[in-house]
Amino acid sequence: MMGYIVRRLLLTVPVLLGISVIVFLVISLIPGDPATAILGAYATPENVARINAELGLDKPLPVQFLTWLGGVLEGDLGRSYSLNRPVAAEVIDRLVPTLILAGAALTLCTLFGVLGGVVAAVKQYGWQDKLVTLLVLIGISTPSFFLGIVLILWFSVRLEWFPTGGMYALFGDGGLLDLLHHLALPALTLAVVATGVVARLTRANMLEVLRQDYVRTARAKGLREGRVIYKHALKNALVNIIPIIGIQTGFVLSGAVYIESVFQWPGIGRMLVTAISTRDILLVQGGVLVVAACYVLINLLADVLQAALDPRVKV
Amino acid sequence: MPDVVVETRDLCRSFGGGRRLLGGLKPLVRAVDGVSLRVERGRTLGIVGESGCGKSTLARMLVGLLEPSAGTIILDGKPVDERKRENRLDFHRKVQLVFQDPLSSLNPRKTVRQILEAPLQVLLGMSRAERAARVTELMRLVSLRPEFVDRYPHEFSGGQCQRIGIARALAAEPALIVLDEPVSALDVSIQAQVLRLLKDLQQRLGLTYVFISHDLAVVENICDRIAVMYFGKVVEEGSKADIFRRPAHDYTKLLLASVPVPGRRHSQR
Numbered sequence: 001m002m003g004y005i006v007r008r009l010l011l012t013v014p015v016l017l018g019i020s021v022i023v024f025l026v027i028s029l030i031p032g033d034p035a036t037a038i039l040g041a042y043a044t045p046e047n048v049a050r051i052n053a054e055l056g057l058d059k060p061l062p063v064q065f066l067t068w069l070g071g072v073l074e075g076d077l078g079r080s081y082s083l084n085r086p087v088a089a090e091v092i093d094r095l096v097p098t099l100i101l102a103g104a105a106l107t108l109c110t111l112f113g114v115l116g117g118v119v120a121a122v123k124q125y126g127w128q129d130k131l132v133t134l135l136v137l138i139g140i141s142t143p144s145f146f147l148g149i150v151l152i153l154w155f156s157v158r159l160e161w162f163p164t165g166g167m168y169a170l171f172g173d174g175g176l177l178d179l180l181h182h183l184a185l186p187a188l189t190l191a192v193v194a195t196g197v198v199a200r201l202t203r204a205n206m207l208e209v210l211r212q213d214y215v216r217t218a219r220a221k222g223l224r225e226g227r228v229i230y231k232h233a234l235k236n237a238l239v240n241i242i243p244i245i246g247i248q249t250g251f252v253l254s255g256a257v258y259i260e261s262v263f264q265w266p267g268i269g270r271m272l273v274t275a276i277s278t279r280d281i282l283l284v285q286g287g288v289l290v291v292a293a294c295y296v297l298i299n300l301l302a303d304v305l306q307a308a309l310d311p312r313v314k315v
Numbered sequence: 316m317p318d319v320v321v322e323t324r325d326l327c328r329s330f331g332g333g334r335r336l337l338g339g340l341k342p343l344v345r346a347v348d349g350v351s352l353r354v355e356r357g358r359t360l361g362i363v364g365e366s367g368c369g370k371s372t373l374a375r376m377l378v379g380l381l382e383p384s385a386g387t388i389i390l391d392g393k394p395v396d397e398r399k400r401e402n403r404l405d406f407h408r409k410v411q412l413v414f415q416d417p418l419s420s421l422n423p424r425k426t427v428r429q430i431l432e433a434p435l436q437v438l439l440g441m442s443r444a445e446r447a448a449r450v451t452e453l454m455r456l457v458s459l460r461p462e463f464v465d466r467y468p469h470e471f472s473g474g475q476c477q478r479i480g481i482a483r484a485l486a487a488e489p490a491l492i493v494l495d496e497p498v499s500a501l502d503v504s505i506q507a508q509v510l511r512l513l514k515d516l517q518q519r520l521g522l523t524y525v526f527i528s529h530d531l532a533v534v535e536n537i538c539d540r541i542a543v544m545y546f547g548k549v550v551e552e553g554s555k556a557d558i559f560r561r562p563a564h565d566y567t568k569l570l571l572a573s574v575p576v577p578g579r580r581h582s583q584r
Contacts, residue, residue: 213420217483220378221434222407236424311467312423 005304012296019292020072020285024065027281033057034081034279055081068285077289078282082275087286091268095290097167098267100179101260102252104187109194109252110245114234116195117202117241121210122229132199139196144255148189148262155185165264186263190255194248201244205237212236239310246302250295319392320491320523321377321410322353326386328372346372348547349386354491354540359517359524361538361555363531363570369547370527374495377525378412391490408438411484415496417476421468427454427479428464434486453482457512474505478512485516493525498533510537531574535559543567 035051036043052058056067071078077087120132156164162185168174169182209215210233218232219225257269264270268287275283307313327350332343347369354360362370375381377388379399388395390409398406411434414420421430431450435441441449454461457478468476477497484492494513498506514537516522528534534541535555542552543566551564562568 213414213416214422216375216380217412217414217420218422219380220407220410220412221437222404223437232422236422239424310424312469 001304001307004307005300008300008303012293012300015296016289016292017069020069020289021065023285023288024061024068024281027276027279027284028061030276030279032279034281037278037280038081068282072289077286080275080280080283082278082280082283087282090271090283091286091290094266094268094271094287095294097265098253098256098260098269098291099294100183101186101190101265101267102249102256104183105190105194105252105255106245106249108187108191109198109248112191113195113198113245114202114238114241116199117204118206118229118234120199120203121206124207129203132203136196136199139192140200142192144189144193145258145262147192148186148259151185151189152262165262167266186259186265189262190252190259193255194252197248197251198241198244202237202241205240206233209233209237235309239306239313242302242306242309243299246299249298249302253291253295318356319353320356320390321525322351322389323373323377324351324387324389326350326373326376326388327384328369328376328381329384345547347376347383350544350547350549352542352549352552354523354525356490356523357517357521358539359526359537361534361541362525362527362544363529363534363541364544365529365570368544370529370544371495373544374412374493374525374527377491377493378410379406380412404438408434408487409490411487411489411492413477413480413484413492413494413497415499417473417480417500418468420480421476421483423468426465426467427471430468430479431464431483431486434483438487449486453486456485456516457482472505473501474508477501477505477509481509481512481516485520485522491523491525493527495527496529497526499528499530506533513537531559531571543570 033048033052034055034057035048038051039047049058056064059067068078075088077091079085080087080090083090116132116136120129123129152164155161163169163182165182167182168178210229215228215232218228223231253269256265256267257272259265260267260269261273268291272284272287274280275287326347327345328347329343329345331341333341335341350369350373352360362373364370372381376383379395390398390406395406398409425433428450431453432446435446435449450464451461454464459475459478459482463471468479471479480497497513498509501509510533513524517524524537526534526538538555540552540554541558542549543558543564544550545566551558551562551567553563557563558567559571562571
């Protein structure tokens with residue numbers, strides 16, 4: 001197992017390198033440049049040329065990329081043009097709120113997705129199945145940013161149950177309860193689509209397992225239905241559900257970009273939106289690299305967990 | 316007075332029926348329709364018939380996986396529903412099932428030891444030491460090496476998996492084992508081995524089998540009595556010799572004539 005983990009970790013290096021090259025190229029293709037964004041009204045051709053020379057942006061693209069890569073290998077992600085602070089420090093500051101939001105959304109989607117899928121499968125064609133299928137369809141088809149706005153309008157503006165945005169109250173104590181209060185709506189919004197996907201695939205996997213003879217054997221052995229479903233069916237279905245949850249991490253992390261903007265959540269997604277609009281290439285690079293690394297690591301964790309749960313999976 | 320282990324009286328099971336959302340009638344299928352059978356202790360009753368004739372539905376009712384729509388199953392002299400009401404686990408201890416697909420009938424996440432120990436723990440309440448000893452004994456009974464107990468099902472061949480399935484069925488020392496096409500998924504040579512094992516176990520332990528199959532050669536090999544099912548009904552029941560030499564019902568004659576035999580031409584049937 002250790003050998004497998006090391007092999008997979010080594011494989012992440014070319015993946016992250018490829019992502020960096022693509023992001024670098026895409027950012028350089030966008031019209032406008034950081035110097036103009038920084039200088040604003042003072043963007044005379046001389047000033048732009050001076051800033052470009054200072055930032056090293058007058059050099060050819062491959063040289064710029066290799067200079068950045070050399071820095072990354074030494075642990076230096078560069079300096080943000082727009083914020084004038086090290087990219088690494090900014091990314092780390094913004095990563096924690098994103099991980100809190102994504103973690104909460106993943107927990108919600110796992111909990112409700114698996115529960116909904118199991119209920120729908122066990123009560124196949126019953127009203128519970130139809131209700132779950134309808135909710136899943138609505139959840140999957142509603143755009144998250146729209147749902148976010150509707151939730152703000154309803155629960156924050158009308159009912160005043162939750163704040164409209166931010167991570168902590170401006171004059172609050174910054175405690176856990178305050179955080180949960182602020183987290184509820186964005187986490188819920190981010191979780192809806194992923195919950196639908198997890199519920200659908202859990203239902204399909206559970207139906208597949210429930211048809212197996214070993215589930216019938218467990219019933220014929222006299223086990224109570226609850227134990228048959230939990231110990232024999234769900235545990236076997238989980239083997240296929242865990243990688244799906246791993247893949248949902250990607251959707252949750254990418255969804256965080258616009259959900260953080262809707263809810264003014266101070267995470268890496270909102271940072272990326274600002275960095276792209278100010279052409280802050282190094283900040284975009286740093287942010288994308290860290291998010292990609294998180295995605296790869298969570299999927300590795302899902303694969304390791306799957307291998308640990310299923311003796312048939314060889315690693 | 317023969318010692319009857321299991322008896323069914325006018326057993327019925329139907330599926331479907333009722334009304335659709337807009338009031339139309341849903342079709343009602345009578346999978347098992349008024350079946351009355353009896354199996355004596357230490358004997359094997361074969362149930363034959365084509366696919367969809369209700370054999371497996373009957374098997375599932377016998378082991379308690381399906382409730383009958385009508386009729387009674389009497390196990391060791393007592394109606395099953397009464398038996399279940401009094402002691403559900405005692406009923407499941409008395410009747411065990413062996414499936415057609417040996418691999419899919421074993422939980423892939425459990426080792427052979429866990430698979431064999433489960434009925435010993437749930438149905439017999441054995442201690443850990445007793446279970447370990449019984450698992451070794453069961454492995455020997457089905458001619459598998461006891462040192463394989465900590466392996467997973469996917470590490471065994473189809474024939475070996477079926478032996479594990481048989482060992483699991485034997486674990487709780489049942490009065491009746493229902494075998495639902497237990498050799499259909501196996502190669503012919505492995506079929507012969509498993510059939511020999513079943514006969515041998517029956518002689519040694521005095522087991523009672525209900526053997527469900529669509530393969531007449533297999534049924535002839537292992538059964539004492541045979542019931543022929545057609546569209547949910549038993550159309551003929553008799554001793555092996557009667558059914559094979561003097562079939563009375565047209566469907567039984569058709570079934571016997573349709574068995575392919577090497578070297579026999581169609582016109583000779």
